Amino acid sequence: MxxxxxxxxxxxxxxxxxxxxxxxxxxxxxxxxxxxxxxxxxxxxxxxxxxxxxxxxxxxxxxxxxxxxxxxxxxxxYKRLGVWEQEYAYTEFNAEDIEQNHLxxxxxxxxxxxxxxxxxxxxxxxxxxxxxxxxxxxxxxxxxxxxxxxxxxxxxxxxxxxxxxxxxxxxxxxxxxxxDYQQSAMLINVKTQLPQQDITWQQFLPTGPVAFLPLTRAPFTRAPLTNEPFLSVESDSVQEQQTEQGGYGSLVWYHQRDEIKRLSALSNLQLQQEVLATFPKRLGQIEVLAKGAFPLTxxxxxxxxxxxxxxxxxxxxxxxxxxxxxxxxxxxxxxxxxxxxxxxxxxxxxxxxxxxxxxxxxxxxxxxxxxxxxxxxxxxxxxHPSPLIKTLRNVSLLAVSKLPVLNSVVKNKALAYACGI
Ligand SMILES: Cc1cc2nc3c(=O)[nH]c(=O)nc-3n(C[C@H](O)[C@H](O)[C@H](O)COP(=O)(O)OP(=O)(O)OC[C@H]3O[C@@H](n4cnc5c(N)ncnc54)[C@H](O)[C@@H]3O)c2cc1C
Missing domain, CATH: 3.50.50.60 (FAD/NAD(P)-binding domain)
Structure with a gap:
């Protein structure tokens, strides 16, 4: 003992x-x-x-x-955090707003x-x-x-x-x-054609948010990409070529459990096509490397x-x-x-x-x-599916983004709270 x-x-x-x-x-x-x-x-x-x-x-x-x-x-x-539902109400939080080097x-x-x-x-x-x-x-x-x-x-x-x-x-x-939120989150590790390592973003869709979290560029970067679809990689233990372009990221896709189950059963190449059809254009071309789903409770x-x-x-x-x-x-x-x-x-x-x-x-x-x-x-x-609430939330985001008083008080306070400072 x-x-x-x-x-x-x-x-x-x-x-x-x-x-x-x-x-x-x-x-x-x-x-x-x-x-x-x-x-x-x-x-x-x-x-x-x-x-x-x-x-x-x-x-x-x-x-x-x-x-x-x-x-x-x-x-x-990452230094920036982008949040939006409709493009016109895109709101960006920046580390400089709270006098920090990064968020x-x-x-x-x-x-x-x-x-x-x-x-x-x-x-x-x-x-x-x-x-x-x-x-x-x-x-x-x-x-x-x-x-x-x-x-x-x-x-x-x-x-x-x-x-x-x-x-x-x-x-x-x-x-x-x-x-129980009756939803699951799918995590998808991807290679990205566009380097976007200083920002994390989240778009709210009616079915739940989709998000991008930047990962390293260094050890896994690959040769410059063409417009061809990326190669599908079923295994996550690939050897990569070195290059200056692109990067890696983690996508988070929130949806109803049944839909996440369906997505989980797809091959990496099929999932890549679904991601490109649903995620915002700013993501650019991607290649799916690995995926997994988690229930939300x-x-x-x-x-x-x-x-x-x-x-x-x-x-x-x-x-x-x-x-x-x-x-x-x-x-x-x-x-x-x-x-x-x-x-x-x-x-x-x-x-x-x-x-x-x-x-x-x-x-x-x-x-x-x-x-x-x-x-x-x-x-x-x-x-919330109500059109009124949808308009209200986009107008609120727009106001926080564009009105100087709300920008400096609400936005920066929310940001400091999220950063735990
Ligand atoms: C999809 C998803 C995305 C997330 N993203 C984020 C994020 O971006 N930022 C963030 O802050 N959080 C995030 N989280 C939450 C975060 O992952 C968890 O809060 C965190 O992992 C909890 O850590 P923990 O050490 O408390 O528990 P766990 O990570 O679950 O660790 C528990 C440990 O206990 C061990 N264990 C269990 N039972 C026993 C036993 N009987 N005897 C011995 N060992 C045992 C397990 O092996 C395990 O190692 C996310 C969660 C999910 C589901």
């Missing part, structure tokens, strides 16, 4: 960041994860799962000393996780249990006892960072409210803590990914937890006491709920 201050279940982006943040406070930490992230190689295909990492998340990752490694591998900073970076989830793991392995006070799975846990007055497939641990505090279908949340019987745990078990990240809340905020909320959870425990230790308080952990929930629940509700309001407004 091994004893730790904290046992973190789940070594995804949020769990790994929380293990590092707690270790920075001098606590002993065990990190339990079922799958080790694959090592980085420059020629590796781009991960299908990517995230828009906000400025606030970047600051946390810098503090955890993992950000420079992510930048060395692959990450794409965020698009990062492959696996590389961010890998960078966190690399740093974790340098810490003398973190022990990694991987590949390993939680089997059961028992909550006592003074500790939690955990049975893993091949070891037994005890902890003063257990962090559940085991994702949206959290086993820990179920084991300790924390209920949640949930909302909003969930919120009824409480973030119960008898020495604390929920973080997707285990506590999931959100419509429309504005790319999911993992950013998880990183804010990590930051808040580190702040609360650091203060408790500094004040000589018992850092794992229920009331102290309640401060974490007080800091995070309102903020998570606000972001979830803002995304839902946007989602419903932009998918």
């Amino acid at each position: 091994k004893h730790f201050d904290c046992v973190v279940i789940g070594g995804g982006m949020v769990g790994a960041a929380s293990a590092l943040a707690l270790a920075q406070l001098g606590l002993t930490v065990a990190l339990v994860e079922q799958y080790e992230p694959k090592k980085f190689e420059a020629k590796q295909a781009l991960d299908l799962r990517v995230s828009a990492i906000s400025l606030a998340s970047q600051y946390l990752l810098e503090q955890l000393e993992v950000w420079s490694q992510v930048l060395q591998w692959r990450a794409c900073p 965020g970076h698009i990062v492959e989830n696996r590389l961010l996780q890998l960078s966190l793991w690399q740093q974790i392995k340098l810490q003398h006070n973190i022990e990694v249990f991987c590949p390993e799975r939680l089997v059961s846990l028992l909550q006592d007055e003074d500790k939690v006892s955990l049975v893993l497939e091949s070891s037994r641990l005890t902890a003063k505090l257990v962090i559940a960072a085991d994702g949206a279908n959290s086993q820990v949340r179920k084991l300790v019987d924390i209920g949640m409210t949930s909302w 909003r969930r919120h745990a009824n409480t973030y803590q119960k008898n020495r078990v604390l929920l973080l990240g997707d285990a506590a809340h999931t959100i419509n990914p429309m504005a790319g905020q999911g993992v950013n909320l998880g990183f804010k959870d990590v930051k808040a937890l580190q702040y609360v425990i650091a203060n408790a230790i500094a004040q000589g308080e018992c850092w794992h006491n229920k009331d102290i952990l309640g401060r974490y929930e007080a800091m995070r629940r309102k903020d998570n709920l606000l972001m979830q509700s803002t995304m839902d309001a946007l989602y419903h407004t932009f998918t």
Whole structure:
């Protein structure tokens, strides 16, 4: 039986960041994860799962000393964010408007996780249990006892960072409210003929948004393209030629579940044609490299803590990914937890006491709920079929874009909020 201050279940982006943040406070930490992230190689295909990492998340990752490694591998900073429904109401947010160099970076989830793991392995006070799975846990007055497939641990505090279908949340019987959007999101990695690496954009269609997230240009760029359709590539492990043109991107296509199922069954070449017919012209020619679909569900745990078990990240809340905020909320959870425990230790308080952990929930629940509700309001407004609402939303976007007062107050405030600053 091994004893730790904290046992973190789940070594995804949020769990790994929380293990590092707690270790920075001098606590002993065990990190339990079922799958080790694959090592980085420059020629590796781009991960299908990517995230828009906000400025606030970047600051946390810098503090955890993992950000420079992510930048060395692959990450794409973007300076502009375009949003529109009708072309005449196209609205663009710019980093300069909030006196920043960039609005965020698009990062492959696996590389961010890998960078966190690399740093974790340098810490003398973190022990990694991987590949390993939680089997059961028992909550006592003074500790939690955990049975893993091949070891037994005890902890003063257990962090559940085991994702949206959290086993820990179920084991300790924390209920949640949930909302099924009846939609799925299809993620499609593409090669683009046009370089467009400094902008991310989203157009609202009646069936749901379509979006472009820029990825790296460097390691995968290919020979200049002709007007011929791109070659179809069924496998995502292609060797590419070097060139100065084009780039890579991640497309997100929101639609009814049945339609996403139909699109998922297409070959890459057929999907490429569907993308070209639906996505805005500014995308230009593309070649589909890889695709995958994810259902959209909003969930919120009824409480973030119960008898020495604390929920973080997707285990506590999931959100419509429309504005790319999911993992950013998880990183804010990590930051808040580190702040609360650091203060408790500094004040000589018992850092794992229920009331102290309640401060974490007080800091995070309102903020998570606000972001979830803002995304839902946007989602419903932009998918509402009424012609009146359609006109109103386009006029509002136009006003925000063209009227100087609204431009500087509403637009910049919304932008700063989305960047987490
Ligand atoms: C289509 C889509 C697009 C998105 N785009 C963005 C975006 O642009 N920006 C953004 O901020 N967010 C985005 N998100 C959300 C983001 O992906 C999630 O919020 C984020 O991955 C959650 O991280 P996590 O570490 O909490 O959970 P996860 O990434 O789910 O990690 C959980 C980890 O726990 C492990 N695990 C689970 N059970 C056990 C167990 N019993 N024992 C041991 N280990 C276990 C798993 O193997 C996994 O590694 C998107 C989501 C979707 C669906």
